[in-house]
Amino acid sequence: MTGDTGKNSLAPDWYAGGIEHVWLPYAQMKTVSPPLPVVRTQGSRIQLADGRELIDGIASWWTACHGYNQSHIRQAVERQLRDMPHVMFGGLAHEPAITLARRLASLLPGDLTRVFFSDSGSVAVEVAMKMAVQTWINRGLRGRRQFVAFKGGYHGDTTGAMAVSDTEDGMHALFAGLLPQHYIVDLPDSEEHAAALDNFLGTHADGIAGIIVEPLVQGAGGMKFHEPAVLKRLRAAADKYDLLLIFDEIFTGFGRTGTIFACEAAGVTPDIVTLSRALTGGTLGLAATVATRKVFETFWSDDPAKALMHGPSYMANALACAAANASLDLFEREPRLQQVAAISSALLRDLEPCRNLRGVKDVRVKGAIGVVEMERIGDLNRLRARFVEEGVFVRPFGNVIYLTPAFTIDDTDLTRLTRAVAKLVGEGIG
Numbered sequence: 053m054t055g056d057t058g059k060n061s062l063a064p065d066w067y068a069g070g071i072e073h074v075w076l077p078y079a080q081m082k083t084v085s086p087p088l089p090v091v092r093t094q095g096s097r098i099q100l101a102d103g104r105e106l107i108d109g110i111a112s113w114w115t116a117c118h119g120y121n122q123s124h125i126r127q128a129v130e131r132q133l134r135d136m137p138h139v140m141f142g143g144l145a146h147e148p149a150i151t152l153a154r155r156l157a158s159l160l161p162g163d164l165t166r167v168f169f170s171d172s173g174s175v176a177v178e179v180a181m182k183m184a185v186q187t188w189i190n191r192g193l194r195g196r197r198q199f200v201a202f203k204g205g206y207h208g209d210t211t212g213a214m215a216v217s218d219t220e221d222g223m224h225a226l227f228a229g230l231l232p233q234h235y236i237v238d239l240p241d242s243e244e245h246a247a248a249l250d251n252f253l254g255t256h257a258d259g260i261a262g263i264i265v266e267p268l269v270q271g272a273g274g275m276k277f278h279e280p281a282v283l284k285r286l287r288a289a290a291d292k293y294d295l296l297l298i299f300d301e302i303f304t305g306f307g308r309t310g311t312i313f314a315c316e317a318a319g320v321t322p323d324i325v326t327l328s329r330a331l332t333g334g335t336l337g338l339a340a341t342v343a344t345r346k347v348f349e350t351f352w353s354d355d356p357a358k359a360l361m362h363g364p365s366y367m368a369n370a371l372a373c374a375a376a377n378a379s380l381d382l383f384e385r386e387p388r389l390q391q392v393a394a395i396s397s398a399l400l401r402d403l404e405p406c407r408n409l410r411g412v413k414d415v416r417v418k419g420a421i422g423v424v425e426m427e428r429i430g431d432l433n434r435l436r437a438r439f440v441e442e443g444v445f446v447r448p449f450g451n452v453i454y455l456t457p458a459f460t461i462d463d464t465d466l467t468r469l470t471r472a473v474a475k476l477v478g479e480g481i482g
């Protein structure tokens with residue numbers, strides 16, 4: 053690891069004694085800058101061990117949508133911890149999970165009413181893919197095992213999820229031989245691409261179980277946006293060729309794009325939806341794969357072989373479900389979508405001027421997501437360190453600088469974030 057944080061005399065003992073034993077995410081361990089030791093988080097602030105406080109621009113990969121250490125969520129988790137932190141979900145049930153399933157079913161559009169819990173987004177995607185393939189097997193069609201997914205898409209880091217991802221930096225390319233082959237095609241974001249998709253499905257639909265897409269925003273693949281019309285076209289194509297439509301709302305779900313779920317913007321209901329990230333308000337790992345009644349009914353049988361064979365150890369963890377219920381309370385009680393709209397206007401106003409700066413390829417905003425796409429970013433480590441020097445935590449990747457703040461961030465902190473972005477882009481970072 054480069055940089056001096058590991059050797060820093062201000063680094064706490066736990067850090068110096070243990071950092072050599074951890075393997076960090078998405079990092080070349082030899083050259084990565086050491087992670088910053090954090091001792092406390094509150095609202096949109098991250099407090100470092102050396103006393104510095106950073107304004108958080110990305111809300112821990114956009115999980116902490118209500119800000120950190122939110123008191124209502126914390127109290128719900130504390131109450132649940134006293135009674136029962138966890139109990140296995142096989143053969144046993146508990147109130148936080150059953151209540152959460154009911155609430156998700158009523159919040160989601162259409163008859164997305166059957167909730168399968170898991171513990172991370174990637175696993176929720178694996179479950180969705182298994183559900184889709186088995187739906188056809190249970191209907192007597194064994195040949196439908198492949199998926200159509202999209203260029204620039206990202207659905208997670210487990211094997212099945214990697215196989216339907218197409219990240220620009222090719223972070224999954226090394227595993228090409230290991231991964232099942234699916235079809236990664238252009239999003240139908242133009243008449244030409246829509247015709248190409250139709251053509252493709254016309255010849256291949258017999259072998260395809262479903263179509264998987266991140267609705268409205270392709271996140272980790274480059275923070276690219278598309279119009280709701282794309283989702284309408286996908287629904288029409290799935291109906292025409294009798295395919296299951298899976299929306300991966302792991303990034304977009306719970307307000308990020310301006311509606312509670314991105315699919316609402318298109319008035320389209322998928323057959324299966326995956327949720328995670330902001331589900332617990334950034335408190336604990338939890339994910340859900342939610343199916344329509346029609347999908348669920350293909351598993352409903354006297355035949356044990358038609359059951360969905362999946363069940364993670366920490367499925368429907370009671371603490372995580374309590375946190376998720378508390379997070380949903382906050383969406384009900386507090387003006388989250390108005391806050392998203394206000395953040396959206398501020399991001400647009402304050403980031404748009406970056407468009408005129410040297411090296412900027414595009415500036416775009418959707419809901420509480422602000423993106424400044426560069427032609428290139430020369431030294432990511434250096435840029436990330438410069439943000440810290442400016443008192444903010446922002447983690448550009450690839451050629452993209454993005455902000456996904458907590459919905460509760462105040463105007464002053466949001467302005468400090470956008471100013472830091474504009475300042476560093478203005479300094480020239482190519």
Ligand SMILES: Cc1ncc(COP(=O)(O)O)c(C=O)c1O
Pocket residue numbers: 172173174175177206207208209266271272300301302303328329
């Ligand atoms: C759209 C989408 N799907 C799936 C995942 C994977 O989720 P997890 O990191 O919880 O496994 C992510 C994570 O960024 C995501 O953005």
